[in-house]
Amino acid sequence: MATMTMIEAIRDALDVAMGRDDDVVVFGEDVGYFGGVFRCTQGLQAKYGKTRCFDTPINESGIVGTAIGMAAYGLRPCLEIQFADYVYPAYDQIVSEAARLRHRSNGDFTAPLTIRMPTGGGIFGGQTHSQSPEALFTHVAGLKTVVPSNPRDAKGLLLAAIEDDDPVIFLEPKRLYNGPFDGHHERAVTPWAGHPLAEVPAGYYSEPLGRAAIRRPGAAATVLAYGTMVHVALADVAARGIDAEVVDLRTLLPLDLDCIAASVRKTGRCVVVHEATLTSGFGAELAALVQEHCFFHLEAPVARVTGWDTPYPHAQEWDYFPGPARVGEALAAVLEI
Amino acid sequence: MATMTMIEAIRDALDVAMGRDDDVVVFGEDVGYFGGVFRCTQGLQAKYGKTRCFDTPINESGIVGTAIGMAAYGLRPCLEIQFADYVYPAYDQIVSEAARLRHRSNGDFTAPLTIRMPTGGGIFGGQTHSQSPEALFTHVAGLKTVVPSNPRDAKGLLLAAIEDDDPVIFLEPKRLYNGPFDGHHERAVTPWAGHPLAEVPAGYYSEPLGRAAIRRPGAAATVLAYGTMVHVALADVAARGIDAEVVDLRTLLPLDLDCIAASVRKTGRCVVVHEATLTSGFGAELAALVQEHCFFHLEAPVARVTGWDTPYPHAQEWDYFPGPARVGEALAAVLEI
Amino acid sequence: MAGETRLSLHVPEPEVRPGDTPDFSNVAIDRAGTIRRPEIDVVPEEIRDLAFSIIRVLNRDAEAVGPWSGLLDADELRDGLRHMMTLRAFDARMMLAQRQGKTSFYMQHLGEEAVACAFRKALAPGDMNFPTYRQAGLLIADDYPLVEMMNQIFSNERDPLKGRQLPIMYSSRAHGFFSISGNLATQFVQAVGWAMASAIKHDSKIAAAWIGDGSTAESDFHAGLVFASTYKAPVVLNIVNNQWAISTFQGIARGGAGTFAARGHGFAIPALRVDGNDYLAVHAVARWAVERARANLGPTLVEYVTYRAGAHSTSDDPTAYRPQTESDSWPLGDPVMRLKAHLIRIGAWSEERHAQAEAEIADTVVAAQREAERHGTLHAGGHPSPRDMFEGVYAEMPPHLRRQRQRAGY
Amino acid sequence: MAGETRLSLHVPEPEVRPGDTPDFSNVAIDRAGTIRRPEIDVVPEEIRDLAFSIIRVLNRDAEAVGPWSGLLDADELRDGLRHMMTLRAFDARMMLAQRQGKTSFYMQHLGEEAVACAFRKALAPGDMNFPTYRQAGLLIADDYPLVEMMNQIFSNERDPLKGRQLPIMYSSRAHGFFSISGNLATQFVQAVGWAMASAIKHDSKIAAAWIGDGSTAESDFHAGLVFASTYKAPVVLNIVNNQWAISTFQGIARGGAGTFAARGHGFAIPALRVDGNDYLAVHAVARWAVERARANLGPTLVEYVTYRAGAHSTSDDPTAYRPQTESDSWPLGDPVMRLKAHLIRIGAWSEERHAQAEAEIADTVVAAQREAERHGTLHAGGHPSPRDMFEGVYAEMPPHLRRQRQRAGY
């Protein structure tokens, strides 16, 4: 099997999707000739022509709005928002339109679109190239929200997202594009090559939405993570020799509550980690669900390790980022109770 | 003291604010000559002139964006979004600009604006006149979010919001505009007249942001609510004769965690209620905080009674609305554990 | 340098307010038949003036004159009249039904009936409209069943939208009518996307976008123009200028430009302005724009000059912000009366036939209402199930929603 | 009817791509001195043509000619040259510093120096710019200390923005420079709001909005035009058309309209197009627009025609999407060379003085950098405290944030 980076896996998924289905169209700012600022769409215009993969004007509402119209016509648009930090101008089209179209028209019109966007920090991108807005989508009925943590999932989940008949928000942790990242920014960068989850099957396959994956089984505590934080959690658990179970949620909505509840019922302790700001972050929903569904199994309160409630800073990136030290502290604290 | 409806109290607050400070300007769609579709700004243009209270083009991003520019100049804009359901086009200006301006410019520029909007359901307004988007604001560092539940608070909190040096989202439960609403839609409408919290002091006063109010002391369980749901909870607790403590949060951010924690530590049981959809609603944050801060006092999991995870429906309004039956059930369930 | 002039803010105001005498003398109106009809492949620059004039076909003597006339025969015109009369009768009944508490809300079309009714007849099967809440004429002129519309308005057990939507927020793919959104302007750019899709697939179908004068201020209007201009999308971009946006007069949205059609000029999108109360003119201009789109010549912007004779919605009272008699002074007259007069003038209609048609239409509407009411109204009789609220949020119900539905007892 | 023509999607493409020979023969360029200078209270309609021409002052012989010339004396022109040279030297040093890892990111102005430098000199104290990330010339031409800029770029312990912002996202109220946002176009409508506030307060200060060619597609550009047109706000609306938006050529944002200036026509906002590489022309047009605004005559839209000679940012490599030699073929030349030649031509400058100035400026920039580096660079030396991240989110730190700060150990 070929080893791919996350970028290559995403590109491969788009290529497979476009090859299988003429109705899949790919567009966004700089995605056509150039192939996207992270090069996820490189080569697609040359291969499929410029009416199936093209550059758009810089208007995120227009990108999503036209995609909704195309989807209503019968296409399956897969569009790119250049950074998740720039999705807000499209928020109305996503929340008021894409998310509700099927319901409000009783299925007369649907919006099977996939909205890809790079998310998360760790690249000194400052406040407008680092945000993790997942909770703003999980609150909206009608949307699905996916966050892959490795190349194999990225390809399989993206293919599933494109095939899905509902609008899917597909968040790509940009710090993982070129290699797994364990939060040790002071160490040399690791490439994907050599990572088992960078072995990506050729051609078509898909990874169903709504299923979590246990990346490391364990009995002492449960860590709920997604995207970059899966790697941070795994590395930290390994480094400290803690027997924690690390659950990679993969899809935030629909959420694999069965997997989560089974794990916490087993371990009795739970730490939730994400990069987004704490208050009203997706970790709040996870903590609320865990205490609701595992109350009598919990030995300690569910702990949240997250970005602070500040804008994402530039110079203080590694003070903001919920890195290994903070994850480890939280785990230790939870285990002590 | 005069008895006022919520609308009158809001109008009075605007009048007092404009009278005290020439830098307060009031604008939005239909707010000028006509005085707003809910008439909250009626008479202000006639009194203060059309450059201090005026109609705007229908462009929510433009309304907030120009307000940010005005605030940077030195004014204190208080603007109206006609319905909270229409705030999404302005979301980028609120989240990326107003919320972060002070931080990113290190105080060189600030955005002391107040963004008023009618929120919540109960008026057969369908999916675009009923939403409760508070969690989309509480997740954003730099914003404050306020939800008054009665005329006296509405005036005092609005005056505090306008005077506040940070951007404040001021959500007005429209079902409360003309009278308190206990969720019993089948009963005759109650007017504000006669309600003790409809007695509104004349002239200037302000209610500090960040302080909850205990509307009914109790020992058996804590109900955390805001806006319309305060009245629903109170009525239901009274009707069922449950000794629950009903906490009116008033400000969601900053949150009065001391008050909440003290109450739950006392009662050991907690029900959170809101109209917004369940997943990633503000109730998730409340449940997460309560289990974190009161873990060893909790006798039962924190329960959430909320709108369902569907678009706000028209015909099924009273099946969607978390009315007395559902609040009561949840309280009963929590008390049984 | 600074300090020479004191600045001041310009806040536009309508000419008249309640208590004043209505005055439309500033509305420049071209004589019927005087505006030229260019070829559909005209260079936009050459018809700049058409964004500042008003194309009209029916003159004061109810004759159809000039280069935009002659497209419709008497049968088609009688159909058009019937559609407009039906819409007006439908509106009247539904306004009443709302006052009777049979529905929560209604929005009427009084005075604007010609716009959507005449436009619809310029489209071909398969074309798609992206309407606002004030284009029910598109459905009526396409013979969508009145009873279905009423079922939706009453949120009853036969409501095709299962009670989920606010009254009048229809949806019908089969009738080329995209699901209406309560959020203004979003549909404008969606229409452009639909048209782009048709072009990507080398189809021949075109789209029509709809927006009100006030809503052109919204950002998605701009997004629509940008994308339509860049990709030369096969779409007709319709602005219905009925002079008012709830209580706000059109000058607030329009700003310094003389017309809304002028907005097209910055994008080199050909822009025409037409008498929206003249069924023949609306139809002729619509046909021109539709032909252009279908010939792959790209988008056209059309401004329909009309007047919202009624309240904005059943929640609105216009006497608070405009003179009660303003509507009567509107210089472009009433679309129903004008088409009726024209049909009589050409000998294809009479007062008697009109009275008879009115009675028949009233019967049809009443019968439809009776039929709809058998299936319930908002607060009485058959209604959608709470289960319908949980269905259709997703193609397949995810587990969390199933749990909620069960908790709700359905 | 349907099915006659197969539709197809038009996707605009630049004339040339890597490997092709650059070709700007389609860029119509007016001779210097040929475009008239209207009165500032001109009716917009009368200067429609000025949105399609290019106002230029410096001719091929480096003379200043025509009605837009004669505003600046030799001292002022030498100042202008020094500002542009300083900006260019500053850029070069910072590009290098970024490659050396002293900062994470940089954006240069190569080829566009005249636009912001010349515009700045048309403003009065107290006026406010709402810039994008490519107008550092506004600061340099206002003598903002280079070392402060570098402190920000290095996110060091003296960073006026405390390390919170991405490099080059400066803010200086004192220098009339609004805090830069990473989100495109938001500032455009904010500028209009600032100008409205000035008008509301009967002040005499005006605002200047800035936006790139690509970003005019954003919705807040429209919002800005709508509000500026409606309230006749005292604002200059600047579009810097440097031909590229990262890898996307200007045709994608511009669509069918020949120019970006034309966007003003739909709003009756007077629109001028100017040679952005001609310091004198930029300044003259800026002055015209600023005077208009200050005289309470409302907004002006100005398109500066220039060329982004460098990469979009340090994260970009333009050889992947445009011919490497395209920059050299740009027909409007280099703004520094052109102003230098003019100064020499009028006997106010010489090659020797230029070489000397270059050396002095290099020294100044190096000295500033040395000073800034004493206070740290991104990964070395003094840096802002993590505490600074928690401060300033609110005027007063709310309890939850204080708890978090304490948990973080600060």
Ligand SMILES: Cc1ncc(C[n+]2csc(CCOP(=O)(O)OP(=O)(O)O)c2C)c(N)n1
């Ligand atoms: C995004 C958004 N903002 C505000 C509203 C509230 N609103 C509903 S209709 C309306 C006026 C629209 O006027 P116009 O576009 O002229 O259409 P008309 O009603 O005249 O047909 C407003 C402000 C809305 N529905 N959506």
Ligand SMILES: Cc1ncc(C[n+]2csc(CCOP(=O)(O)OP(=O)(O)O)c2C)c(N)n1
């Ligand atoms: C809302 C938003 N969308 C996308 C981006 C990413 N982005 C940054 S610069 C840029 C291109 C802007 O081009 P232009 O406006 O021509 O300015 P220039 O860089 O040429 O000065 C893009 C797409 C962004 N910063 N903000």
Ligand SMILES: [Mg+2]
């Ligand atoms: Mg209107």
Ligand SMILES: [Mg+2]
């Ligand atoms: Mg550019």
